[in-house]
Amino acid sequence: MSGFKQDLNDQFARLGKMLSNGRRLELLEYLAQGERSVEQLASVSGLSIANTSQHLQQLRQVGLVNARRDGKHILYTLAGDDVVRLLEVLRTVAEGHLAEVREMVSKVLTARDSLEPVQADELLERSRLGLVTVLDVRPPEEYAAGHLPGAINITLTELEQQLDRLPVDKEVIAYCRGSYCVLSFEAVARLRERGFQARRLEQGYPEWKLAEKTRNDREVTP
Amino acid sequence: MSGFKQDLNDQFARLGKMLSNGRRLELLEYLAQGERSVEQLASVSGLSIANTSQHLQQLRQVGLVNARRDGKHILYTLAGDDVVRLLEVLRTVAEGHLAEVREMVSKVLTARDSLEPVQADELLERSRLGLVTVLDVRPPEEYAAGHLPGAINITLTELEQQLDRLPVDKEVIAYCRGSYCVLSFEAVARLRERGFQARRLEQGYPEWKLAEKTRNDREVTP
DNA sequence: CACTCATTCAAACACTACATTGAACGAAAA
DNA sequence: TTTTCGTTCAATGTAGTGTTTGAATGAGTG
Numbered sequence: 001m002s003g004f005k006q007d008l009n010d011q012f013a014r015l016g017k018m019l020s021n022g023r024r025l026e027l028l029e030y031l032a033q034g035e036r037s038v039e040q041l042a043s044v045s046g047l048s049i050a051n052t053s054q055h056l057q058q059l060r061q062v063g064l065v066n067a068r069r070d071g072k073h074i075l076y077t078l079a080g081d082d083v084v085r086l087l088e089v090l091r092t093v094a095e096g097h098l099a100e101v102r103e104m105v106s107k108v109l110t111a112r113d114s115l116e117p118v119q120a121d122e123l124l125e126r127s128r129l130g131l132v133t134v135l136d137v138r139p140p141e142e143y144a145a146g147h148l149p150g151a152i153n154i155t156l157t158e159l160e161q162q163l164d165r166l167p168v169d170k171e172v173i174a175y176c177r178g179s180y181c182v183l184s185f186e187a188v189a190r191l192r193e194r195g196f197q198a199r200r201l202e203q204g205y206p207e208w209k210l211a212e213k214t215r216n217d218r219e220v221t222p
Numbered sequence: 223m224s225g226f227k228q229d230l231n232d233q234f235a236r237l238g239k240m241l242s243n244g245r246r247l248e249l250l251e252y253l254a255q256g257e258r259s260v261e262q263l264a265s266v267s268g269l270s271i272a273n274t275s276q277h278l279q280q281l282r283q284v285g286l287v288n289a290r291r292d293g294k295h296i297l298y299t300l301a302g303d304d305v306v307r308l309l310e311v312l313r314t315v316a317e318g319h320l321a322e323v324r325e326m327v328s329k330v331l332t333a334r335d336s337l338e339p340v341q342a343d344e345l346l347e348r349s350r351l352g353l354v355t356v357l358d359v360r361p362p363e364e365y366a367a368g369h370l371p372g373a374i375n376i377t378l379t380e381l382e383q384q385l386d387r388l389p390v391d392k393e394v395i396a397y398c399r400g401s402y403c404v405l406s407f408e409a410v411a412r413l414r415e416r417g418f419q420a421r422r423l424e425q426g427y428p429e430w431k432l433a434e435k436t437r438n439d440r441e442v443t444p
Numbered sequence: 445c446a447c448t449c450a451t452t453c454a455a456a457c458a459c460t461a462c463a464t465t466g467a468a469c470g471a472a473a474a
Numbered sequence: 475t476t477t478t479c480g481t482t483c484a485a486t487g488t489a490g491t492g493t494t495t496g497a498a499t500g501a502g503t504g
Contacts, residue, residue, distance in 0.1 A: 019238025063319030
C-alpha cells in the first residue's frame with residue numbers, strides 16, 4: 001500500500017534523472033527548437049555521436065522524446081509541449097533559488113539594465129504596427145525550421161557584414177534559442193555599439209511557439 | 223562563451239538531480255504539506271534519521287528548502303510555491319509520457335470511473351451551499367498544520383469507528399496529501415461500501431493551498 | 445547484391461550517489 | 475555545569491552513471 005507511493009515516486013524520479021545531467025538538458029534545449037538528427041545534435045552540443053545517441057535513448061525510454069526515420073537519418077523530437085513547460089519551470093525555479101544561476105546570468109548581462117528584455121505581448125503589438133524589426137540570430141537551419149513572423153535571420157558572425165539589412169530608424173528586437181541563450185545578448189550588445197536601438201526578446205523561439213498556441217486557443221475559445 | 227551555456231545547464235542539472243531520487247521526492251511531497259522536523263520526516267518516510275538529514279541538506283544546498291530552529295528541533299520548509307509547481311509539472315509530464323505511471327494509477331483506481339474526482343471549483347461551490355461534507359484523511363498533525371475550510375479530520379484507521387460523525391444524507395468529499403495519495407481513494411472506497419455518497423477531491427492539500435492563492439489574487443485584482 | 449554510412453550496441457573505465465553505521469556536535473534542559 | 479537528545483558529520487560498501495572506444499547493425503544507395 002505504501003509501496004505504491006514509493007513505486008510512484010521512483011517513476012517520477014526516472015523522469016527527474018533525465019534532468020540531472022547538463023548535457024542532456026542541452027540536448028533537450030536543442031530539441032525544443034524542432035526535429036533534429038543524432039548527428040546534428042552531436043555536432044551542436046559537442047558530444048560524441050555515441051554519447052549523444054545514448055542520452056537520446058535514455059530520453060526515449062522515459063517518453064520525453066520520440067524518434068522517426070527519414071532516409072538514413074533518425075530524427076528526434078520532444079514528445080510534447082509539456083516537456084518544454086517542464087524545462088521552463090525547472091529554469092525558473094533554478095533562477096529563483098540558486099544563487100549561482102543569478103550570478104551567472106547577471107554577469108553575462110554586463111549592462112544588465114540597459115538590455116531590458118521585451119515581452120512577447122509587446123513585441124506582437126509593436127510588430128503589428130511596423131515599429132520594430134525582428135532579428136533571429138540562430139543558425140540558418142534552425143531559422144528554416146521555424147521562426148517568428150517577419151523575422152530576419154542573421155547569425156552573430158555575419159552580423160557585422162550585414163548591418164545594412166537592418167533599419168537604423170526602427171528598433172531591432174533580437175531573439176535566439178531560449179531565455180538563456182547568449183546569442184541574443186551578444187547581438188544586442190554589438191548592435192548598440194553600432195548605434196542601433198536594440199533590445200532582446202525575453203523568451204526564445206521554443207517558448208514563443210508554445211505561447212502562440214495558447215494565444216490561438218484564446219481566440220478560438222474566448 | 224559556449225562554456226556559459228554548459229555551466230548554466232550544469233546548474234539546472236543540480237536542481238534536476240534533486241528530482242532524481244524517489245525518497246527525496248517523497249520528502250518534498252511531505253514538505254509540501256508544511257513545516258516538518260527531521261524526525262517527523264524520517265518517521266513518515268520510513269528513512270533513517272541520518273539519511274533523511276542528508277537528503278534535506280542536499281535540498282537545502284540547491285535552495286529548494288529552508289531550515290529554521292524551533293526549540294530542539296530543526297524545521298524544514300519548501301523554499302517557495304514554485305517548488306510545488308515544479309513537482310506538479312514533473313508528475314503531470316510523467317503521467318502523460320510514462321506508460322508505467324498510467325498503469326500504476328489505473329490499477330489503484332480499481333473502480334476508476336466510479337470514483338470520479340471532484341474539482342476544486344465544484345467543491346467550493348457546493349461547500350458554500352452546505353451540500354457536502356469535506357473529509358481530511360491525513361494524520362492529525364498535518365490536519366492541525368492546515369486544512370480545507372470546514373474539513374473534518376478522520377484517518378483511515380479511525381474511519382470505521384467514527385462513521386457517525388459523517389452525515390448520510392450529504393455527499394462526502396475526501397482528500398489527502400496529493401493527487402496521488404492513496405488514502406483518499408481508500409477512504410472513498412470504504413465509505414461507499416457503507417452506503418455513503420462519497421467522492422474524492424482531485425487535488426491534495428498542497429495543490430489546493432496553492433490554487434487558493436491565485437483565487438485570492440483574482441478577487442483582489444480582477 | 446554488395447556497399448555505405450548514420451546510428452546503436454557492448455565493454456571498460458573513472459567517478460558519483462545512496463544508505464548504513466557509529467561518533468561528534470551543540471542548543472536546551474536540569 | 476553537566477546531561478540530554480535532536481541533528482549532523484565522517485567513513486564505508488555497494489550500486490549506478492557518464493564517457494570513450496571499437497565493433498555491430500541495418501536501412502538506403504549504387
